[in-house]
Amino acid sequence: MSDQSTVHRSDLDLPLLHRGKVRDVYEVDEGTLLMVASDRVSAFDVVLPQPIPHKGEVLTLVTAWWLQQLEDTVPHHIIAVDPDKIIERHPELSGSRDVWARRAMLVHRTQPVLVECVVRGYISGSAWKEYSRSGTLAGEGLPEGLQESQKLDPAIFSPATKAQEGEHDENITFGQTKEILGDALAERLKDLSLRIYGYGRDVANERDIILADTKFEFGFDTDGQLIIIDEVLTPDSSRFWPKESYGVGRGQPSLDKQPIRDWLDTLDWDKSPPPPDLPDDIVDAASSRYKEVFKRLTGTALDEYRPPHFGEDR
Numbered sequence: 001m002s003d004q005s006t007v008h009r010s011d012l013d014l015p016l017l018h019r020g021k022v023r024d025v026y027e028v029d030e031g032t033l034l035m036v037a038s039d040r041v042s043a044f045d046v047v048l049p050q051p052i053p054h055k056g057e058v059l060t061l062v063t064a065w066w067l068q069q070l071e072d073t074v075p076h077h078i079i080a081v082d083p084d085k086i087i088e089r090h091p092e093l094s095g096s097r098d099v100w101a102r103r104a105m106l107v108h109r110t111q112p113v114l115v116e117c118v119v120r121g122y123i124s125g126s127a128w129k130e131y132s133r134s135g136t137l138a139g140e141g142l143p144e145g146l147q148e149s150q151k152l153d154p155a156i157f158s159p160a161t162k163a164q165e166g167e168h169d170e171n172i173t174f175g176q177t178k179e180i181l182g183d184a185l186a187e188r189l190k191d192l193s194l195r196i197y198g199y200g201r202d203v204a205n206e207r208d209i210i211l212a213d214t215k216f217e218f219g220f221d222t223d224g225q226l227i228i229i230d231e232v233l234t235p236d237s238s239r240f241w242p243k244e245s246y247g248v249g250r251g252q253p254s255l256d257k258q259p260i261r262d263w264l265d266t267l268d269w270d271k272s273p274p275p276p277d278l279p280d281d282i283v284d285a286a287s288s289r290y291k292e293v294f295k296r297l298t299g300t301a302l303d304e305y306r307p308p309h310f311g312e313d314r
Contacts (some may be wrong), residue, residue, distance in 0.1 A: 006039040006051040007103065012096050021047055022059070022236065028090055028106065031222060032079065035060075036104045037231075041286065043260050044271040050278040052257070054302060056103035058290040059234045061305055064105070065298050066233045068308040070199065074192055075227040077107040077219070082307040102307065110219030110229055114162050115177055116169060117189050119197035121155040122212040123148065124239060124252070126171065138171040147249045149212070149241075155197055157190045160215075188226065189218060200233045207296045209255070210246055212239035235293050255293035259285035 009019075014026035014034065021042040026034045037059045039051035064081040080086045083101040087094045090106070120127055120137075127137050128148050135141060137158060146152075159177045160169040178186040193216050204211040215237045217230040231237050235256040245253050263282045269275070294302050 005098075006053050007036075007056060007099060008038060008040055008051040010036045010038060010099050012036070012093075012099065021045075022056070027109075028093075031109050032090075033107050033109050034086075034093070034100065034104050035107055035230075036100045038103070041257055041260060043257065043264055043275070046271065046273055046275045048260070048275050048278055050283050052260075052283060052290065053287045055287065055290050058294045058302060059231055059236055060103050060105055061302070061307060062234050062294055062297060063231045064308055064310075065305075066200065067228070068310070069203075070196060070228070070232070071310075073195060073199065075221075075225060076232075077105075077110055077221070077227055077229045078310050079106045079108060080310060081105050082309060085309060107229070108221055108227075110221050110227065112162075112217065112219040112229065113181065113185070113189065113226075115172075115180060115189070116160045116162055117193040117216040117218065118158045118160055118171075118213065119155050119193050119216075120152055120158045120213040121197065121201055122151050122210070122239075122241075124212055127158065127213075130171070138173045138176075140173055149246070149250060149252050150248050155194060155201075157193055158213075159189075185226075192216075192218070192226075192228075196228070196232075200238075204240065204297065205243075207299075208243040209293070209296055210241040210243050210252075212241055212252070214238035235290055240293050255289050255296070257286050257289070259289065 010024045012026055014028060016024065017027050018025040022038055022040050024036045024038060028034050037056035039053060039055045041048050041052045041055060064078065067076045067078055080089060083097060086106045123131060123146055130137055131142055131146060157174060158171060160171050196216060197214055200214065201211045214233055216228060218226055219229045221227055240255040241252040242255065259282055260278065267276060291302050298305060
């Protein structure tokens with residue numbers, strides 16, 4: 001069952017390799033990592049003081065839900081998500097189970113590809129901002145006359161550089177991606193990203209959700225195999241719009257942390273640290289959004305969901 005507590009910061013008795021805006025990544029052994037999704041939330045690249053209950057749980061379990069379906073399309077880095085299976089493999093983690101259960105993925109260590117693979121099926125966010133100024137995306141022309149939130153047909157592979165902590169990702173052209181990664185790998189990433197997006201878009205559509213855009217990350221395992229890593233088709237890595245409220249020519253309500261962004265926009269805050277405290281009703285509203293998108297996608301309430309098994313654990 002779902003734990004009602006929140007985790008703002010995990011401190012496990014393992015070597016900490018990285019503490020990001022949301023994830024704490026630990027080394028379990030030479031080839032294995034434990035990725036713990038905390039309930040931290042950021043806005044405008046600033047981590048906010050209050051955690052969002054169930055956020056980390058949603059990010060981890062919805063990723064596992066998608067990757068189980070995508071195993072025939074692309075290999076992934078997950079070894080186990082079910083807490084019992086993780087402890088079977090690593091009994092030393094049993095003492096900290098309350099901290100990481102249902103919010104952690106036990107994964108193979110990989111060499112990440114240093115380009116983020118963004119697919120845009122609708123024009124929104126940074127893409128719309130650039131287009132509205134110059135009619136371009138990453139400096140390349142798009143069709144004239146597009147409106148905000150309009151569908152892009154076909155969807156566009158729109159890669160970005162991976163930003164350092166505290167910086168913004170930068171949209172780059174496919175040509176620049178080829179220069180960074182080589183033609184063959186760039187083409188492979190484009191094909192995989194568009195295929196995964198297409199699958200996610202169709203599944204979401206059946207749930208009356210529009211998958212406006214999403215971001216994938218890939219890496220190479222120890223055998224040199226290209227695999228998908230990190231979170232996949234989550235409300236943090238994707239824009240999920242309720243189909244019932246969609247309309248062209250304006251911004252859309254999103255099934256994510258939008259209540260937080262909307263509230264922050266009402267303040268006289270310069271979007272730099274220190275951030276303001278979030279009121280309880282805004283925290284509750286954001287938590288409800290995360291749980292809502294989980295249930296709409298999976299058909300199961302978060303606290304009733306049982307994590308899938310992978311590989312030999314099936």
